[in-house]
Each structure stands twice: as structure tokens, then as C-alpha cells.
Amino acid sequence: MSSPPAVPVTLAEIARLAGVGRAAVSNWRRRHSTFPPRIGGTDVSPHFSLADVEEWLRSNKKLGKATSREWLWPRFEALGDRNETGLAIAVVGRLLAAGEGDDGGPDDVGSGAVRAAVELGQREGPSDILTFLLRRWLDTYVRQITTTPEPLADLMADLALWVRESIEGEPREDVVTVLDPACGVGHLLAAAATAVPAALNRPAALLGCDRDPVLTALSDVRLALLPRPGTLPPMPVIASGDSLRADPLIGTQADMVLCNPPSNERDWGYEDLATDARWVHGMPPRTEPELAWVQHCLARLRPGGSAVLLLPPTVAARKAGRRIRGSLLRTGALRAVVALPPGAAAPHSVSLHLWVLRRSVAGETPSGPEELLLVDAAARFPRSETRENGPEWSELGAFIRSVVGASGGRAAGGARNGATAEDADTTAWATVVPVIDLLDDEVDLTPGRHIMSAPGHAGPRLTDSWNEVRELLDGLQTERARLAALDLTSGAADQPNATVGELLRAGALSLRSGRHPTEAVAPEPQHARIPLLTLSDLLLDGSPSGWTNPDDAVVAEPGDVVVVGIAREFSAWVHEGPPMAVGPQVHVLRADPQVLDHWFLAGSLKAPANARHAGTHASSSSRIDVRRLQVRRLSLPEQQHYSEVFRHLAAFERLVERLGIVARKLGQDLGDELAAGRLAHGK
Template identity: 45%
Template sequence: MSPELPPVVVTLAEIARIAGVGRAAVSNWRRRYDNFPSPVGGTDTSPQFSLPQVEEWLRRENKLKAALNPLDRLWPEYESLGNREATGLLVAQVGLWQSGVKTGRPTAGPPLDQRQRHLLERTLELAKQDEEHKIFDLLMERWLRAHVRQVTTTPVQLAELMAQAAAIKHPGPVRTVLDPACGVGTLLVAAGRRWGADHAAGLRFLGQDIDTVLVELAKARLAVGGFTERDLSNVSLAAGDTLRADAHPGVQADVILSNPPSNERDWGHAELATDPRWVYGQPPRTEPELAWVQHAAAALAPGGVAVLVLPPAVAARRAGRRIRAGLLRSGVLRTVIALPPGAAPPYGVGLHLWILCADGAPGRGGADGAELTFVDTTHAAPPASADKGGIDWPAVTAQITEVLSGTGAQGSISVPVVDLLDDQVDLTPARRVPRTRAATIVDLRRLWTRFDAHMRELRDAANALSALVPVNDDETVSLISVGELERAGALEIRPGQGLPESLVRRGERQEDGARVLTGAPLSGQAQLWLPATAVATGEQDGSLTVTASQDVIVSVLARAFDVWVDTDAPSVLGPQLVALRANPAVLDPWFLSGCLCAPANVHRAGTHASTTSRIDIRRLHVPRLSLEEQRRYGEIHRKITVFARELTDMRSVGGELSRALGDLLAAGQLPRA
């Protein structure tokens, strides 16, 4: 007989996922239906509900948009286990059992209790027909998403690129692969795919991580990734602090792939002061990344190759210049590659790849001819935002592999080591790699055409605005709040809502798609959009907030407050945005937009207690004016908007022009006067 399980609770977001709707739709159900289940826990802002009661209500009211996904039914039970460790270890067990590497109990952590065993059995029953191990992949994806602030993972595309780079620099047989900071094993899995044919030859995979749960998940990923139980006998993954207590002392690895932790101050600086790994100098306390670099260099076999992901500051910080100089003099550091921002967490930073080669590795000249190769991929790839979807991985991979294999030189330069050994020892690729090409006459004329167009628009707007003269009138204009306008029916307030992540697309928008806005418009962000069918369905069931022409959009976060008229409707608004739909018979949208963004108005409506403070939009005020006067003021605001936009665009184009002319000047390609 199955054991009786404690009650399982779900949040509003989980109910929305089970029902296949947006969270706002669930909130609407709570308000509209008196028989909606009452909360059984949580708080007023984040209530929790009984899962069996919710399921019964959804079926009774016919609110399920599709057949109930069994995984959506099971995941709340995983979360209800109570802590990150228990949930992660159980997810790892699912992967090991599903792949045939069965164990009577976890290799780490306490034995499974009755509830966990029952949940594991139900999951494995569900996974019997899952030959592609999608159940484990989905469970792990949700676990990582739930703990994204605690766990940093290496994107699969970057892991594949690193393995490919190592294979180019180490063309010979590989016997040992090491990741001293393996996390959930993404790099080891990529290595397994790259050198998988060598399993039978006794290829060893070694890894270590300070987080026991991540080590167990890494074991499960290797098992799911095609490693048989016999193959796993050559896999050694250990939990522990690699720098303080290396689980693989004396190892000689042919390939090291690692994305070590960064910016950690408590990495063992004092107790490791005399460590023999510090061949190039003891790393300063503020340079933990150089400790990992030297650890990797010490663990390389003759001819071995290491590829490490490092923050860009490691290439230039003054405290690490002596160690960088030592790595250059010894010939260990061969290549520094600058990746575009968005390649890996933190996504707003352009990370570096350092490639180390131990003595005996091919491709190195004598001491007199020693060189360091710099590669800057930011020139070959489109600019990326802090969103993962902005990287053109095929272009980045092609550029790096061509440079490493010697078949191309785009965005790269090889600099003699002696030229780098100055007071700074700055190894930043952007300061060494020249631009890929100078501007052509076509480029210049296109830029001048754009500049002239913006100049004309700016001049027209400036002429209209410069003719305006302030009116010295002592008469006080009465004000009316947005809340009062709403109650009077002059406008509707439509808050943005949570977005269906599985449906949101990134990149170039299709013609019938609607753009998705998640905050104040910022240049350089990867474009988000939703297909027309999803927009129509979401607007119909109330799960999406979709704008119409001339709606006023307000970004309500105090630190990013902004107001603008949506001239590119329809747009789908995220939770930090609000749409104001004005009644055109009584309220002009451009007048409304211009008044709402006034600094004094914002100060009155916002608390400004922290960066997460929100503007109370109903407390914003606008003057009481006739519709005719509103339209006149609205037209002025429209011209101010055009003036600001053209000024920004002209500054951008002017910057491109000045850089292009500067490059031509430096290359001696401008005609003499």
C-alpha cells in the first residue's frame, strides 16, 4: 500500500502552469469565483493552495486548457520536499535510475525517506516510455530555474565551443579530462560528446565541486548523456573545495575545461600561501581566478590543454600583473579570447577564454619567437544584451576555430610576448585587436545620409520648439489624479502580466508577431516577441495585456520610470509596465504622456525607498484642461519626443561617423588636404 503523503501546496504561478494560462488569469478566477479553493498557507502576497483541491476545481470548472501534464502535477511535490538539497538529490536519483545506473541509496546525503521513495517510484513509472530522458532534463531545468541565483551554469553552446577549441589545440589521443569546478557537469558532458569514442579506451573524466548536490546532478547528467555503468567506472566526481582539498592530487590531465567561480575573497589565500601550485607567484586575495589558472596549469600533462572561462578584469587588474607576466614568460598562456556579452552568466559582461598549453604542446616557437594570440569575437557577432538569446554562436564558433586552426585570422592578432611585458601586462583583446576593416566610401555615404536625415528632423523640431514662449500667468490650474480619471471613465488602467516563457520568441520578429516589452525601452536588448495566435488567445482569456494604438505605456519601477505613447502597437506588456487607454472624447494620449513624466509629478507619486520601489500610478496628476487645449499641449509633447529621439539617433550616427573617420585617418586612407 502506498504511504499517505503530506499535503502538497502550490502557488498561483504553479496553478497557472498546470492550467496552461497566465498568472493574471488565475488571480481573476480567485476574484470571480466564490468556490475557488481557499489558501492553506503562505502569505497574503504569495498564498499557497492545496494541490488536490486546485486540481479538482480546475476539472470541475473546465479550466484546463490542455491535458494535464503529469510533470506539472509532480513538480510541486518535489518543491514541497522543503529544501534545495533534498530536491536536487532526488532529481539526480531520477537521472541515475532512468539511465540504468541504479543505486539503493544516494551516494551523498541521507537515505531517501518514505515520501521521497514514493515520489521517485511515481516519477520512474512516468518515465518508463521516455527513451530520450526528457523527464530528467525537465526536472533538472526546473530545479536550476528555481535556484538560478545560487547556481551558475555554463551554456551548452559555450561548453561545445570550449571542447572544440581544446580538440584543435590537442589533436592527439585524450586519456584524462578534468573539470576542477564541474558544477552540474555541462563541460564534462560536452567533453564526453567530443571524445566519446574513447570511452572503451579507458578515457577518464574527473571533476570536483564544493556543492554536493551539483556533483550528484553532474553524475546523473553523465549517466543520462550515454555513459554506461562500465563507462562511469572511469568517472570520478568528488565533492569538496578544490583549492583547499584537491580530490585528484597529482593528476596529469590531457584536457582541462572549467568555468571556475569568480570574485570570491574567501578562497584560501592565507592557508595556501606556500602551496607548490603557485609557480608564477602567490595569487593576491583579490585574484582568486589566478589561483584557478595556476591550479589548472599544475594539473596539465605534458602537451595538455586547458580552456578556462574568466572575467575580463583578470586580464588587466594591477594586482595580478606579476602572475600574468610569469604565465607569458613560461609559454603556458597561449590564447586570450574575448566573448560577446551574453555568452554566459553574468550575461551583461563580455567574458574571456584563456587557453593554456603545457610544455610539449605543438604550435609554439622558441623563446625568441614566443607570441600570444588575441581573438576578439565581439566584432564578428551581433551585439548581445543581458539576455542569452542574443549570441550568434555559429559565427563566434567559426571565427575562433578558424583562428586556432590557422585557417583564418578575422578579429585576431598575435603579439610577441616581449611587447606585452610592460608595467601593466594588459591582456585585454579589445586593446590589441585592430578593427576588422576600415569603412568604405559606401559606408561613409550611408552614414552621412542618415546623419543628414536626423539633422533635418532635429532642425524642424527645434524651430517649432524654439518659438515657444513661457506664459507668465498667476492663475492656478487645478489638477486631477489618474485614479480620479479612471473612476470617471476617462481612461482604463491595464497592468502588465507575467509572460508565458515557453511561447516568448527571441530575435527578429515575424511580420505577424507582437513585440514583448519587459521594462523601459533600452537600446541593445535582444528583441522579444510573441506569435499572433498566442497574443490573440492571451488577450481573449485575460492572461496577457496587449496595447492598442495610442495607448500610453508607463514603466512603474522608480529606478526605471518612463512614459511613452505606443506608436508600434500591438505590444505585450510584462509585469513592470502599465497601459493607460485614454477615452479620446475627453483625454488626449500625448497630453497625458507629457504630463505624467514630469519630474515633480513622479516625485509626488513614488516612495523612492529603494531601487525596487514602484510608482503609484493612480497618484500621478494632470492639469484639468479642455480637450482642445490638451491637443495643443499634446502636439508640443509630440515635438519634444521627436526632438529627443532625433538628438539621440544623431548622436549615435555621429559616433559611428567619427569612429569610421578615425580608423581611416589612423590607416592613412584619408586624402591629403
């Protein structure tokens, strides 16, 4: 029988498996003639046989402490295709859930990967191995698959439970049925499987549907492997199909619906579903697919059931959907809208909304509740105060849970999560708006449009801002004194210059130009992710907004000089933070410390005259030829003298930039207070 095809691995993957840096692996390859030969790839990115590499590392006592599962993943990655890899992982989950071994098959890469995963899962735990493989698969294809972050899924499950617990006289079924009509790989259903028993002491029956058969296969095995303590619930039922066009779970009546539906899809079935019975609140316009999902979720609820959906912010305000929004308000179906801070979920650049809904029960007042809860967590946790990779979920989740729990006038929702009404300033970041006030020509449900800060709330923030302004001004005064005292009349004007190109040829520095990584991901970092700075980030606020794999990117290390190669954003600075990847038109220079001082290099390159000399001058978007940028030829001690001044100049510029940000925010807060008539009158 022929041997299976070799599983290829790169130098970066070998380094991760061996627990060393990539440079160490390159050094092994040069120094050891026994190092496995290349089996593919290119000279720049060679591929090696995983089996040969493992044998060589073991025989040379260089095998790192990487876990067995790390050695497992390259076998699946070698399958290459998204669907083939996903289905292979689903086979692993099915076999582990059934307690079976590999079911045989040809001796190829796929069957070998499945066999190795099943054997490892039987030793280390089925759920752990499947979770690891699923996470790595989602990391690899993150640009193709939308997922709900686990903390957000937990929050959505809790909000749905709050709506149920706030209902007096609710029937207490033995099993709580939870549906996700666009379940993906099952994040929301997995959250409900934990939250429902903890809150209600009853098991959850999980139902899901997705039009992607690979995702449904993965969701099915993932949920089947979840721990099932206490009373065993029914096994999850996950179906493949389009919930809007041809719902395979059409007869479902669920107690809870959790959904992160696809958005901005024009081809959602508008022509085919014009007379559908689900459109109780009106036929969704072609441009409002999200409102079709809202009504679908309501139609799948039994009376008294609750639903929580994650929706784009435009759904709350688009003109085409105002009639349906009005009907949802009048009938009491919509109970709350929560604006999340940017970064809570994909797309990470916008403030997504949570819509909390409930289907009315017989005997309730036809007009429904008279008020709608609006929560502006985006204002409570502004982007500048969140982590680079998204909000601090422990604080954000506690805030939303306490506000929503307190607003209902019942302790059930808040007390379950250890929160009380006093934990949140509901007057500053949340409000209960009479429905009649929302039923105008726009029916705009955006929380920020209806929430005004309460009297006295801005006082502490204004005090903090004024204190920061004073500290910044003190720092500016110190740097001003240092820079103003410089004697700029001395020094030789005819000192020779060297271009970056000449320094490259002399070996005084190296130059690497950023590029598009093959895998650029949103800010949800894993252990192998580093920040990615692109030109778009520089045009916005200058901070990285994405994450990528360092093995496939140009990385700036602390002490490197970063240069922006476009005229309108031309700049150069010393990178002082953790390792950071750079995108196209951003360059990384690494100086030989025996020849060049990096602060002197950055300060010299940044001079505006340099940009004029090295630019194409075609337009404001013209590129800068980094190799033509000039640096004066000075000895290292002379460079270090200038380096100290460049440090102070950079500090001065940072202080000025920060002062501008704080001053603008201070002006906005103070303007709001004055416009609200909160200026005390003198006696």
C-alpha cells in the same frame, strides 16, 4: 497510513497548468463554488492544493494541454529548500540511470515527487525528464548558482580541441580524458562528451569536482544519463571537494581541462598553499584566485594537453598578476585570449575572457611560441548589436572558431566547424602579438588594448553610419516642420486639472508600483521569462538588462503608461514593446480607453512642471508622488487631438537620442581613422 501533505500551487501556476491567463483562474474562483478552497498563502497570493486543483480542472473539463512534466515540477518546488530539492532531483537521476523504480521511503512530499518523476521518466525518457527538472531547478535558484551557457560550453570544448589538433605528432590515446575541477552541474563536461567523439572519433572519459555536494550529485547523474554512442567510455567520475585546498582528483593527468572557476574569492587558501608544487609560474597573490585556478588546471594536464578557462577581464590586466602572466607567456603556456561580448555568461554586464592554454611537451623550445593570439569579439559584437538576452551565438561562435582555426596556420580547427580563414576579418578583430611586445611593466593581455582596425575596414561602417545620419536628419526635419507649425497661442489657460489620485478614485485608470521580484535573473530567458526594467537600467541606457518570472512581478503591457518615480530620471512614456516587468520606483498606469487616451496621459504626465509639482525637492534623488501628477480635464476627442502631437514629440525625441548615439560612434570611428593617418592627400 496518513496521506502525504498537500502540494501548494499559486493562481499563476494553475493558469500555466491549465493553459489560460491568470485572470481566467480568478474568474473560475469567483464563479464556481466548487473551486478548491485556499490552503495557505495570503489573500493577495493564495495557495491551493495541487491534487484538488487537478481533480477540479479535470471534472470541469478545463484541464489544459500542459505536459505531464509541467504538473511534476510543483511537487519538487513544494520542497522549498534549494539543497533538498536538488538532492531529490539527483535521486530521480540515480534511479533512472540504474533503471530502478522508487526505492520506497515515507509517504511525504519528497518521496511522492521522486516516485512521480521516476514513473514519468520511464515512460518519456530518463534523460529528458532529468534535463527538465534540472533546468527548472537552475531557473529557480539562478542567483545562487553560476552555470556556463550551453553554446559557450560547446565553444570552449571546440577551442580546447583546436589546440590539441594543431599539435603534430600528438599521441592518439584510445580515450580522451576531460577534467573540470569546478564542474557545477556539468555543463562543460556534457559539451566535451559530445565534442570529443565528433572531432576525434574517440570517447571522452569525464572527470569532475566541485565543493558543493548537491551540484556534484546532480552533475554525476546528469552525465551518467548522457547518450553513449559507439565505443562505451568509462563512466564519469564526479567527486566532492575543494580542488585548490584538497583536490580529490590529485593524481589526474587529463588531456583537456575545461573550467569556469569561482572568481573574486579572497579566501581560496592563500595561507595554506604557499609552498604548493602547482605554482610553477609563481605564488598567486591573495587577490588573484583566478591565477591559482589557471595554474591548477595546467598542473592537471599531461604534456601536450590543452585547457580553456572562462575568466573575468581584470585577470588580464591587474598589476598583482603581471609576474605570473609574464611567465605564462615566456613558457608558451598561454596560447590565446578571447574577449567575449557582455551577456555571454554571468556576470552579464562585463566582457569575460577565454584563456586558451597548453602544457608543453618534452623536446619543445624552452621559450615556447613567440606569439600570442588576441581576439576582440566584444568589439566585433558590441552590446548595441547583440540581442537583449546576450549575443547571437550562431554568429559569435562561428566568428571565434574561424579566427582561432585560421590563426594556427592549419585547417584542422577551422575546417572541423565548417569555417575557413576567409570567414573572419582577422586583421580587424584579432591579431597575433609577439610575446616580447607584451612583456612590459604591465603585461596587459586585454585584447582591445592591442587590436587596431585594419586600413579600409572602417570604410563600410562609416558609410553605413553616414547613411543613418542622413535618414535621421530627414526624419528630424519632418518632425521639426510638424512641431514648429503648432499654434501655441490659442487654447484656454484656465482649464481644470485632475490628479492621478483623483482619476484612480474615479476608476479612469489603475496604478501598480514596481517591486523587487523574489526571483530576478540574468539575461538568459526561458519560456516563462520577460524583460525586467529597473532604475539602474534607466541610469545606464534605458533598456532592460535582466529577466524575471511574470507571475511574480508588476508587468507593463503594450499601451500602458510607464512612469519613473524619481526626480533625476523622471519620465513617462507609452510602452509599445512586448510585456515588460518593472522594478522599484517605476510605476505602471493603465487607462480606461473610454475615458483617457494613453498618449495624452503619458504626454501630460511627462511635463517638467508636473515633476516640480509632485516631487519632494529634497535632492536630485527625491521621489515623485505619482498620485499628485496632474492631467487636464478634456473630453476624449480633445485628448486625441493632443495625443497626435504628443506622438510626434516622442518621435522627435527618439530621433534626437538616436542621432546622438550614431554621431558619437561615427566620431569615434572617424577619429581613429584620422589618428592612424588614413586621410588621403590631395593632388
